[in-house]
Amino acid sequence: MTQPRVVERFRKRTIWFHWIHTVAFLVLLVTGAILFFPGIGGAAAGGITRSIHRVAVVFFVGAPVIYSVLNPRMALHFIKETLTWGIDDLEYMEAAPLYYFGGPEENMPPQGHVNSGQKMWQFIVLATGVLFVISGLIMWFLKDTVPAGLFQWSVIVHDVAFLLAFLMLLVHIYTGTIHPRMTESLRSMWDGKISVKYARNHYGKWYEEISRGEGEEKE
Amino acid sequence: MLLQPPALALAKDSHNQEDVAMLVDVTKCVSCWWCYAACKNYNKLPETIKPDPEQPPPLSPKVWTTLKPVKINDEWHSRKQACNHCTNAACVEVCPTGALSYNDLGFVQYDKDKCSGCGYCAEFCPFGVPQMESNRVSGVAVMDKCTFCIDRVTGGEQPACAAACPTGAIKFGKRAELVAEGRERVAALQNSNANAVFYGDKELGGLHVMYVLDESPEVYGLPVAPEEPPAALVRDVLRWVGVGAAAAIIIGFGLNYIIFREAKIVHELPGREFIRKREEENKK
Numbered sequence: 001m002t003q004p005r006v007v008e009r010f011r012k013r014t015i016w017f018h019w020i021h022t023v024a025f026l027v028l029l030v031t032g033a034i035l036f037f038p039g040i041g042g043a044a045a046g047g048i049t050r051s052i053h054r055v056a057v058v059f060f061v062g063a064p065v066i067y068s069v070l071n072p073r074m075a076l077h078f079i080k081e082t083l084t085w086g087i088d089d090l091e092y093m094e095a096a097p098l099y100y101f102g103g104p105e106e107n108m109p110p111q112g113h114v115n116s117g118q119k120m121w122q123f124i125v126l127a128t129g130v131l132f133v134i135s136g137l138i139m140w141f142l143k144d145t146v147p148a149g150l151f152q153w154s155v156i157v158h159d160v161a162f163l164l165a166f167l168m169l170l171v172h173i174y175t176g177t178i179h180p181r182m183t184e185s186l187r188s189m190w191d192g193k194i195s196v197k198y199a200r201n202h203y204g205k206w207y208e209e210i211s212r213g214e215g216e217e218k219e
Numbered sequence: 220m221l222l223q224p225p226a227l228a229l230a231k232d233s234h235n236q237e238d239v240a241m242l243v244d245v246t247k248c249v250s251c252w253w254c255y256a257a258c259k260n261y262n263k264l265p266e267t268i269k270p271d272p273e274q275p276p277p278l279s280p281k282v283w284t285t286l287k288p289v290k291i292n293d294e295w296h297s298r299k300q301a302c303n304h305c306t307n308a309a310c311v312e313v314c315p316t317g318a319l320s321y322n323d324l325g326f327v328q329y330d331k332d333k334c335s336g337c338g339y340c341a342e343f344c345p346f347g348v349p350q351m352e353s354n355r356v357s358g359v360a361v362m363d364k365c366t367f368c369i370d371r372v373t374g375g376e377q378p379a380c381a382a383a384c385p386t387g388a389i390k391f392g393k394r395a396e397l398v399a400e401g402r403e404r405v406a407a408l409q410n411s412n413a414n415a416v417f418y419g420d421k422e423l424g425g426l427h428v429m430y431v432l433d434e435s436p437e438v439y440g441l442p443v444a445p446e447e448p449p450a451a452l453v454r455d456v457l458r459w460v461g462v463g464a465a466a467a468i469i470i471g472f473g474l475n476y477i478i479f480r481e482a483k484i485v486h487e488l489p490g491r492e493f494i495r496k497r498e499e500e501n502k503k
Contacts, residue, residue, distance in 0.1 A: 035337060036315070037461060037462060038458050038459065038462065041314075041317055042333060045316055045318070046332075046335065047334070047335045047337075047359050047361075049335070050337065051357045051358055051359060054358055100475070101479055102478065148342050148343070148347070148448075151342040152343060155313075155339065155450065155454060156453055156454060156457070163460070166461070167461075167468055170465065170472070178472070179475070179476070180476065180479055180480050
């Protein structure tokens with residue numbers, strides 16, 4: 001029996017979804033950030049960036065909706081996974097700081113298909129997504145109908161969601177592509193595969209499950 | 220000005236001696252609408268018609284000043300309504316592009332070319348003054364409001380409305396002088412009318428359009444204690460928190476990378492030690 005050298009971690013459609021959502025979010029991020037960070041608002045003069053913001057949001061909301069309609073089981077699994085937190089996650093969170101700052105790997109609790117840090121990012125994406133959409137709809141369509149106070153606090157909710165999502169995106173990008181230990185993370189988001197060695201190192205629990213033919217093989 | 224300091228630091232309550240202002244005396248207004256017509260004429264805003272006094276035109280991108288009619292004891296009174304040019308102006312604080320700013324003479328000026336049409340000024344103004352018609356789908360819009368006739372005023376002339384007023388109900392001048400005049404006028408009115416009040420002297424750090432009123436401000440549609448919406452201050456703080464947090468995270472990652480590059484080499488299967496410890500604990 002020959003051992004496979006790579007295991008599949010993400011399906012093609014999930015990878016497509018990830019990158020469409022990424023591009024849409026980056027466009028939203030840039031066109032939004034210029035209205036948020038002090039001193040760079042001049043880039044929004046004329047309002048073209050606000051129109052681009054509205055085009056991008058169609059993809060930002062449309063992509064997950066279409067993905068969920070086509071793959072309801074996987075979408076539900078994603079939401080369940082994101083919202084399920086247990087003692088394993090606590091142990092991970094405890095051990096993670098040392099690990100990310102170069103501590104010994106053998107102290108890390110083995111992780112499932114996603115580690116608790118990734119799950120935290122998934123939670124931020126879901127939670128800020130809801131905040132973005134609700135406050136955004138109020139500012140876009142209900143500007144003239146809701147009381148000024150509600151509009152004002154919608155701006156603040158949009159701002160807070162932006163801050164959370166932007167700061168955690170920095171973490172996501174760093175840990176996903178640059179951090180010295182995450183050697184195959186970015187690759188897995190291109191071809192969906194990681195080496196067996198990487199799977200055992202980073203997602204030990206998941207690797208054991210799929211080796212026994214159990215559990216979710218991929219998302 | 221590249222970076223605007225937070226509103227908290229910017230809040231000011233003293234005025235430059237050069238500050239100009241207008242003093243609107245409702246007891247002298249005869250509702251002739253000349254201010255409205257002069258504003259439209261001078262600022263080239265179309266549709267100059269004498270409006271129906273019972274249904275006056277609301278402020279809009281084409282109506283920068285209007286009259287607010289008020290019925291008191293079966294008698295019609297009017298209060299001229301336009302931008303009040305606050306000293307601590309919420310619109311200036313929330314404007315992301317710097318299109319709205321303070322003129323050296325104290326009033327609130329704006330540069331239409333810089334406007335992004337976001338509408339924050341309209342939604343944060345305690346008086347509901349800035350106006351815009353925006354495309355519902357694309358969001359394209361440009362804000363308009365009273366300019367204080369900036370080119371006339373900086374050229375040494377009065378604003379068009381003040382120049383047109385035939386009764387002296389709209390006076391233009393140095394703010395300090397108009398404050399003194401307004402107080403005097405209200406004191407005189409109070410001899411026969413205890414409700415008379417001077418409005419705009421202290422509100423929002425001091426307005427640059429102040430009112431002599433013969434009834435409480437509410438009657439004339441002016442909030443008694445206007446304030447900058449708290450959300451405007453929250454937003455100012457958030458913006459700088461964002462700058463700080465982003466900088467801290469990026470610097471942190473840089474240090475993390477420089478220091479722990481060598482951790483790239485995988486020596487051990489993770490979890491081995493963790494599992495051993497857990498099993499030991501389970502045995503106990």
